[in-house]
Amino acid sequence: MENDELVCEAARNGDVGKLKTLIDSGADVSCFDKDGLSPLMHAAKHGHAEAVKSLLEAGAPWNALSPSNLSAGDFAMDAGHQDAFDLLLNAGIQSELVLGTIARKGSENGGSNVDYLEDRVSFSEDKLMDTEDKAVMMAWEKPLMEAHAKAVCSGGGHILNIGFGMGLVDTAIQQYNPTSHTIVEAHPGVYKRMIDSGWGDKENVKIIYGRWQDVLDQLGSYDGIFFDTYGEYYEDMREFHQHLPTLLKPGGIYSFFNGLCGSNPFFHVVYCQLVSLELESLGYSTQLIPLPVKDCLGEKIWEGVKHRYWQLDTYYLAVCQAVEDSE
Ligand SMILES: C[S@@+](CC[C@H](N)C(=O)[O-])C[C@H]1O[C@@H](n2cnc3c(N)ncnc32)[C@H](O)[C@@H]1O
Incomplete structure (x- = not known):
């Protein structure tokens, strides 16, 4: 043998x-x-x-x-x-x-998603696509975005969202009528669509055009923060987390799109634990709330989409807050 x-x-x-x-x-x-x-x-x-x-x-x-x-x-x-x-x-x-x-x-170079940000995007009713036929955002995530909005708006006040995409989370955030609602968006095509569809005219909305990395000095501090970019790596989100102590007010809630390794069940568990540990080292506790998503995801949804970025039956909604607030 x-x-x-x-x-x-x-x-x-x-x-x-x-x-x-x-x-x-x-x-x-x-x-x-x-x-x-x-x-x-x-x-x-x-x-x-x-x-x-x-x-x-x-x-x-x-x-x-x-x-x-x-x-x-x-x-x-x-x-x-x-x-x-x-x-x-x-x-x-x-x-x-x-x-x-x-x-x-x-990681001292130009940025993870420079190519994506320079290329065109195309919108349809159920998805936002990049030039490589990869989905930037898809409508099946609407219930997840609504749950994220509910979590980050639970204390009212000033809300920050990083990444507009199809505007699903921002539409849901608006339902809570926050005192202020800041949106950071880096893609010129997505930004144009936001302006064309009237997001710039909403009274409590402030749009900041640019990569979050480049506009940090224009941000304040917030009661709720949601983070969901595209074409970036785990490392970029980790870098964003380093800014939470300045961006998140005491008592505030932070959440992010938890698509980490969304095509392999075990890798997803590893990354859920990893992100919780890393947030803990910054002083934040993370609650992972299971949401069943199997019914949202039929075969048809992925037609024409190159990469199935999500293949699991349960989505774990991350709700993070300072350790002293959660005690
Ligand atoms: C997955 S989509 C967000 C979807 C959004 N949560 C929704 O509910 O529709 C990601 C968005 O982040 C934007 N983006 C990517 N990198 C960014 C960065 N570094 N800073 C700000 N926005 C970024 C993309 O252009 C895209 O519009």
Whole structure:
């Protein structure tokens, strides 16, 4: 039997002794068997937590994907193997925290979505698309946007929204009649549409045209903040979070579009935990409220859309507030 098959077999059987011998003799823990499964996936699928631990320690990648796009964590989660799941979750969080540190050091260039901001966008009734047929925003998210608006407007006062898109969250925010409603939008085509449709004439609305990164000095402090941009990375949102202590008033509520890794259930769990931990380090507690979205998402919705950015049945609405306010 090939060495790769032997490692997979030992992992499948939870034979930690054999696994260690193979690892010590130089076996490749990042291999895949003929079905495209890694040793870590085999160990996770069968709930062999000790084997999962040994493989992770030997450098097996926690985020490798099977041909059906499942990771070891997905296998553990689906089979209800809590110990293996916890080990993989911890490995995912630790590794993303480290990668984040590296990305932070290297992110001094022009901006993540310069190309998107320079290209045309097209509007239809049910979506806003970029030139690559990727959806910037889709109407199926309307109930989610309404829930976000309800959360960030719960204390009334001054509200900030970053990213207008189809104006769904802003329309919902207007229903709460906030004292002031500031909208930051960076795309010229989206901005033009906002102006053409009268958003600039609303009494309590202030539109700031530009990337949030470039207009921070025009912002004040707010009772509710929602963040939902497009074409940016997790790292950009992390950078936005660094400004929360100045932007969010004491007692205020912050929320963001939680589409983090929305096409893989386990990666989504990793990122929900990661963002909660990072917000906690800034002094904010995060509540993740489950909202079922399966019924909003028929096959037809994605016709003509290149990337299905959301494939999960439950959306976790993040509601964040300063730790002292939540106690
Ligand atoms: C997903 S859409 C927002 C959808 C919106 N929440 C709604 O309810 O319709 C993202 C929007 O953010 C804008 N955007 C992207 N990057 C931005 C940035 N750095 N600063 C401000 N707006 C940005 C995009 O042009 C787009 O209009």
